[in-house]
Amino acid sequence: MSEATVLAIRDLVVEHRREKSRETFRAVGGVSLEMAAGDTVGVVGESGSGKTTLAMAATGLGPRTSGKIDLLGHDLDRLSRRELRRLRPEVQVVFQDPHGSLDPRQSVRSGFSELRRLQPERTAWVDDTELLAQVRLGPEVLSRYPHQLSGGQAQRVCIARALLMRPRLIVADEPTSGLDVSVQADVLDLLNESLASSGASLLFISHDLAVVRNVCDRVVVMLHGEVVEAGPTYQVLDDPQHDYTRKLLAAMPGSRWRASR
Numbered sequence: 001m002s003e004a005t006v007l008a009i010r011d012l013v014v015e016h017r018r019e020k021s022r023e024t025f026r027a028v029g030g031v032s033l034e035m036a037a038g039d040t041v042g043v044v045g046e047s048g049s050g051k052t053t054l055a056m057a058a059t060g061l062g063p064r065t066s067g068k069i070d071l072l073g074h075d076l077d078r079l080s081r082r083e084l085r086r087l088r089p090e091v092q093v094v095f096q097d098p099h100g101s102l103d104p105r106q107s108v109r110s111g112f113s114e115l116r117r118l119q120p121e122r123t124a125w126v127d128d129t130e131l132l133a134q135v136r137l138g139p140e141v142l143s144r145y146p147h148q149l150s151g152g153q154a155q156r157v158c159i160a161r162a163l164l165m166r167p168r169l170i171v172a173d174e175p176t177s178g179l180d181v182s183v184q185a186d187v188l189d190l191l192n193e194s195l196a197s198s199g200a201s202l203l204f205i206s207h208d209l210a211v212v213r214n215v216c217d218r219v220v221v222m223l224h225g226e227v228v229e230a231g232p233t234y235q236v237l238d239d240p241q242h243d244y245t246r247k248l249l250a251a252m253p254g255s256r257w258r259a260s261r
């Protein structure tokens, strides 16, 4: 593992206990994955394939049954809660539902102020107006509350909040799937631009291969908690080796792929 390794996951297993039956259910079954600085990696798979569980465990935000995780050069097993908290600003997560991620009682300005109070030095690189300009929003947005923002605007605010922390790793969990199709492309462009200017790495979770093609250099295909195919995006999408990948591709509008089953 080189110094530039941002995330190294080895043999990750995550089991959830079903509440009613008390049975354990293996959501992630032995996944390994490595990301270097500047990498953009897409995790794709149908609903329930374990993508979110993988991402949450990888960032120390979710449970892990076994396996090793090295995040930004730190073995998660050796980090105290306090050390993990200190690492937190460097890993930012953007969720699917932007309105659910923002505090409804806080204006955009007071949300930024709170983050600045928590991390004064880290956040001093940019003022609020310039930060909003980076996500293509005007200064009038500062006084607005989440319910006064469209889905696309709210997601831009969430991305701005993540960028404010100058993260080394951004985890985006279906960041555009709750948005109108017309604004999805804009938000993805913005994410691409932000990565180019900040140099952050991206772990991008999506069921949409077309979106992954636009954003990610590498892709990992998950089925029932396991990786069935991984590689450079163009390779996996243009020459899929696994029938499940072909099935996902066949579901894309205008696809030339047909699943064999």
Ligand SMILES: Nc1ncnc2c1ncn2[C@@H]1O[C@H](COP(=O)(O)OP(=O)(O)OP(=O)(O)O)[C@@H](O)[C@H]1O
Pocket (backbone or CB within 6 Å): 016, 017, 018, 019, 025, 027, 045, 046, 047, 048, 049, 050, 051, 052, 053, 054, 207
């Ligand atoms: N806290 C939990 N307790 C019990 N089961 C869970 C829990 N979280 C997830 N699961 C189960 O683990 C499996 C994987 O879920 P996960 O959310 O990781 O999949 P996903 O690929 O991200 O799906 P989606 O695209 O729908 O979010 C699913 O069957 C889900 O029902």
